[in-house]
Amino acid sequence: MSQLAKLSPIAELIHRAFKNEQFAQGASLFLRLHPADQADVFEILNEENRSQLLRHLDIPTTADLFDELEDQETAEAAEFISLERLGDVLDEMDPDQAADLLGDLSPEIARLALTEMDEPEDVLPLLEYPDETAGGRMTTAFLCLHPQTTTAEAIEYLREANPDTDVPYYLFVSDETEHLVGVLGLRELVIADPQTTVDEVMDRDVIKVSAMADQEEAARLMTHYDLTVLPVTDAIDQLVGVITHDDILDVIEDEATEDIYRLASVADTDLEPESAVVEQIKGRLPWLLLNTATALFAAWIISMFEDLFVKVAVLAFFQSVVAGQGGSAASQNVAMIVRSLALGKIETKRVWAILLRQLWIGLLQGIIIGVIIGLGVGIWQGNPYLGIVLGLALVGNMLVAGIVGTLLPLAFQYIGQDPAMTSSVLVTAATDALGFLIFLSLAKMFLPLIIQYLPY
Amino acid sequence: MSQLAKLSPIAELIHRAFKNEQFAQGASLFLRLHPADQADVFEILNEENRSQLLRHLDIPTTADLFDELEDQETAEAAEFISLERLGDVLDEMDPDQAADLLGDLSPEIARLALTEMDEPEDVLPLLEYPDETAGGRMTTAFLCLHPQTTTAEAIEYLREANPDTDVPYYLFVSDETEHLVGVLGLRELVIADPQTTVDEVMDRDVIKVSAMADQEEAARLMTHYDLTVLPVTDAIDQLVGVITHDDILDVIEDEATEDIYRLASVADTDLEPESAVVEQIKGRLPWLLLNTATALFAAWIISMFEDLFVKVAVLAFFQSVVAGQGGSAASQNVAMIVRSLALGKIETKRVWAILLRQLWIGLLQGIIIGVIIGLGVGIWQGNPYLGIVLGLALVGNMLVAGIVGTLLPLAFQYIGQDPAMTSSVLVTAATDALGFLIFLSLAKMFLPLIIQYLPY
Numbered sequence: 001m002s003q004l005a006k007l008s009p010i011a012e013l014i015h016r017a018f019k020n021e022q023f024a025q026g027a028s029l030f031l032r033l034h035p036a037d038q039a040d041v042f043e044i045l046n047e048e049n050r051s052q053l054l055r056h057l058d059i060p061t062t063a064d065l066f067d068e069l070e071d072q073e074t075a076e077a078a079e080f081i082s083l084e085r086l087g088d089v090l091d092e093m094d095p096d097q098a099a100d101l102l103g104d105l106s107p108e109i110a111r112l113a114l115t116e117m118d119e120p121e122d123v124l125p126l127l128e129y130p131d132e133t134a135g136g137r138m139t140t141a142f143l144c145l146h147p148q149t150t151t152a153e154a155i156e157y158l159r160e161a162n163p164d165t166d167v168p169y170y171l172f173v174s175d176e177t178e179h180l181v182g183v184l185g186l187r188e189l190v191i192a193d194p195q196t197t198v199d200e201v202m203d204r205d206v207i208k209v210s211a212m213a214d215q216e217e218a219a220r221l222m223t224h225y226d227l228t229v230l231p232v233t234d235a236i237d238q239l240v241g242v243i244t245h246d247d248i249l250d251v252i253e254d255e256a257t258e259d260i261y262r263l264a265s266v267a268d269t270d271l272e273p274e275s276a277v278v279e280q281i282k283g284r285l286p287w288l289l290l291n292t293a294t295a296l297f298a299a300w301i302i303s304m305f306e307d308l309f310v311k312v313a314v315l316a317f318f319q320s321v322v323a324g325q326g327g328s329a330a331s332q333n334v335a336m337i338v339r340s341l342a343l344g345k346i347e348t349k350r351v352w353a354i355l356l357r358q359l360w361i362g363l364l365q366g367i368i369i370g371v372i373i374g375l376g377v378g379i380w381q382g383n384p385y386l387g388i389v390l391g392l393a394l395v396g397n398m399l400v401a402g403i404v405g406t407l408l409p410l411a412f413q414y415i416g417q418d419p420a421m422t423s424s425v426l427v428t429a430a431t432d433a434l435g436f437l438i439f440l441s442l443a444k445m446f447l448p449l450i451i452q453y454l455p456y
Numbered sequence: 457m458s459q460l461a462k463l464s465p466i467a468e469l470i471h472r473a474f475k476n477e478q479f480a481q482g483a484s485l486f487l488r489l490h491p492a493d494q495a496d497v498f499e500i501l502n503e504e505n506r507s508q509l510l511r512h513l514d515i516p517t518t519a520d521l522f523d524e525l526e527d528q529e530t531a532e533a534a535e536f537i538s539l540e541r542l543g544d545v546l547d548e549m550d551p552d553q554a555a556d557l558l559g560d561l562s563p564e565i566a567r568l569a570l571t572e573m574d575e576p577e578d579v580l581p582l583l584e585y586p587d588e589t590a591g592g593r594m595t596t597a598f599l600c601l602h603p604q605t606t607t608a609e610a611i612e613y614l615r616e617a618n619p620d621t622d623v624p625y626y627l628f629v630s631d632e633t634e635h636l637v638g639v640l641g642l643r644e645l646v647i648a649d650p651q652t653t654v655d656e657v658m659d660r661d662v663i664k665v666s667a668m669a670d671q672e673e674a675a676r677l678m679t680h681y682d683l684t685v686l687p688v689t690d691a692i693d694q695l696v697g698v699i700t701h702d703d704i705l706d707v708i709e710d711e712a713t714e715d716i717y718r719l720a721s722v723a724d725t726d727l728e729p730e731s732a733v734v735e736q737i738k739g740r741l742p743w744l745l746l747n748t749a750t751a752l753f754a755a756w757i758i759s760m761f762e763d764l765f766v767k768v769a770v771l772a773f774f775q776s777v778v779a780g781q782g783g784s785a786a787s788q789n790v791a792m793i794v795r796s797l798a799l800g801k802i803e804t805k806r807v808w809a810i811l812l813r814q815l816w817i818g819l820l821q822g823i824i825i826g827v828i829i830g831l832g833v834g835i836w837q838g839n840p841y842l843g844i845v846l847g848l849a850l851v852g853n854m855l856v857a858g859i860v861g862t863l864l865p866l867a868f869q870y871i872g873q874d875p876a877m878t879s880s881v882l883v884t885a886a887t888d889a890l891g892f893l894i895f896l897s898l899a900k901m902f903l904p905l906i907i908q909y910l911p912y
Binding site for chain 2: 037159205223224228249273300303321334339345353358364436
């Protein structure tokens with residue numbers, strides 16, 4: 001928010017300059033910004049300004065801008081420039097970003113843009129890997145040395161390499177069969193004696209990931225081992241790319257968004273508050289419809305107790321208290337389990353210990369809340385047995401919440417599904433239905449005693 | 457989970473070795489692991505094994521292990537070693553981790569441990585900054601050059617520097633008044649002519665953060681500008697430390713945990729499923745008690761319609777359907793707003809456009825679900841007016857959900873509170889209370905028509 005608030009005035013100035021046909025001035029304002037800020041300003045310009053601006057940027061600036069824009073925005077911006085120019089921009093972009101852009105264009109445009117590129121060979125291998133894999137996140141812009149190279153030669157190689165190559169902190173070492181055999185930090189290279197061979201100073205314990213591994217596996221390795229760069233190898237262990245730390249930040253943020261959205265029953269993790277109405281409904285309505293089914297099931301359970309409400313209308317006031325408290329407690333459980341699973345903090349063999357602890361907490365919280373609500377309602381309604389029924393039902397439903405909120409996400413993880421899919425809808429279905437059932441069954445058992453205290 | 461599953465057998469072997477008093481063998485198994493894995497194994501060993509293991513590790517290994525352990529685990533492990541040894545370990549640890557450990561020890565032990573250190577001056581400045589600030593996350597282990605140094609001299613300096621210094625990829629440049637004036641990538645240093653001065657090759661546009669800034673600001677800058685290292689300056693713009701990319705990963709993960717927990721009404725973001733029962737209740741019960749208050753308020757609203765239930769018990773079946781759908785839709789809204797705010801994607805001036813769009817979506821989803829449930833229940837109960845009342849109430853409550861779920865988190869952000877604090881409890885309070893009110897008021901209005909179709 002603060003970032004955009006700071007940049008909005010600049011977008012405003014650029015807009016005004018373009019409106020007055022001061023194109024050079026508008027573009028030069030833009031050029032003074034860091035590419036990351038250029039992307040933010042670009043995103044708040046209107047379509048006409050975007051198109052005008054792109055006409056006044058050179059190829060390298062356009063490539064830097066495209067590297068920084070969100071995927072969808074890049075694809076839209078690409079439509080404003082000619083195919084020939086797009087080919088040049090793709091050549092200048094980071095290979096991984098170029099590959100993402102090509103994937104977001106229509107197949108026909110992508111094919112034509114590829115033919116316009118001078119060096120499609122950096123990008124083509126990246127198009128083979130699905131988006132969510134390590135291969136889909138990697139870049140081919142890395143430097144690779146031979147074990148017998150001297151460090152002086154390696155420095156010379158570094159000097160001659162394209163300065164845009166993304167990964168200057170670590171150099172990878174592969175043998176004649178192109179197998180990854182070591183890694184060499186730039187610092188070790190610099191301080192080594194110039195005649196030493198790479199072989200002598202490199203680290204042979206290379207942590208790497210397979211190109212087909214899930215991007216989360218790559219993120220986990222980089223976080224766990226504090227890596228800035230992770231080499232990616234293909235099926236026969238040849239080095240095919242590297243993943244850099246900034247890509248992993250994106251993965252971690254995407255995964256957190258996914259968890260938050262799924263826990264709140266939003267199926268489409270790309271949604272934002274201003275996404276198109278039809279997209280939002282597509283991503284949200286299915287869970288609400290599932291909620292409809294479970295809510296009607298709960299209504300059906302209540303309907304089995306119809307005669308109760310005729311005799312004791314007051315039960316209708318409090319049935320939702322029991323269901324609601326269970327739902328809230330279960331959401332707490334689910335959040336803790338889902339987050340602990342995501343951060344790799346739950347051991348399989350601890351499942352029963354965790355369940356036991358959560359049951360214990362459910363019991364204690366149930367007793368505390370049951371006593372408070374039971375006493376309060378008993379006094380309010382002048383009906384001690386109504387209070388007792390409510391209190392007991394709350395204890396029961398808090399135990400249900402402990403079981404469901406713990407086991408459902410663990411079960412989802414066990415069968416290979418995202419535990420965050422155990423969103424509130426599913427867990428609440430259980431605490432609602434069982435909450436009503438427990439409360440109304442207890443009320444039926446205690447009916448003669450409750451009726452005794454009714455004013456009518 | 458997979459990580460721990462892989463490491464459990466090693467922990468088992470170490471445990472067995474120690475049990476058979478084969479201490480050297482147990483320790484050597486441990487030493488073969490990467491420090492990050494050592495930390496994971498250490499955490500699943502029992503207390504006795506931890507203590508035995510620490511007796512068989514040398515100072516540098518212990519320091520590496522302590523650098524990797526979770527803060528709380530480090531403080532517990534520090535109790536197993538003598539004060540003199542602890543001083544040596546603190547000297548070898550990363551200064552930022554050493555400062556964290558000193559902060560977690562009892563003040564008396566921390567004071568004594570500091571007197572046992574040979575180089576407390578690396579750690580002392582870090583103790584001044586609160587945990588959640590940029591200063592609290594930074595390390596003092598960085599390298600700083602003079603503008604007039606030649607690149608050859610800089611490389612010599614690098615060669616002589618402590619190899620444990622954490623940040624070998626970027627060197628910072630400060631003038632005689634110790635003000636930060638530039639930054640120099642190691643790659644630029646390596647490929648520069650040896651007689652060039654640092655002044656000529658450094659980048660003068662340094663992105664930096666104030667030591668007292670929130671750690672989230674540091675994380676935002678590093679993510680936005682794709683930085684591996686962020687320099688930290690004090691009030692008079694002198695370089696006092698650097699934040700490295702791995703620290704920022706921790707910040708981002710902590711922030712995501714915080715959002716997920718707060719959205720699910722868990723107040724204490726350090727809780728894990730196996731945290732102590734009393735800690736969990738402290739971090740969870742307050743929100744459930746707030747929920748109790750709002751649930752009783754909703755019950756009071758329902759109680760004003762007591763005579764309705766006596767006449768039309770069937771209303772009790774469906775009141776929760778209206779409240780529940782509103783609650784689910786509102787949770788979806790809150791999740792999207794909170795996440796967009798966290799990722800800096802919401803502009804202040806777009807608030808009304810967002811609200812309008814969410815109202816529109818609420819209306820459409822309300823109509824779709826209202827028609828489905830209205831028709832279904834109308835047919836099930838053979839009571840068209842009951843269906844109409846339900847349908848209208850659903851539309852109304854979905855609009856309420858759109859308003860509350862959008863404006864409540866934005867309002868929290870506006871008054872400087874965490875928008876994720878608009879957790880389900882608060883939003884659900886509104887959709888529950890208003891859901892019941894809308895449904896029962898409509899039922900009262902349509903009462904003569906509904907009664908007409910009742911079987912009794």
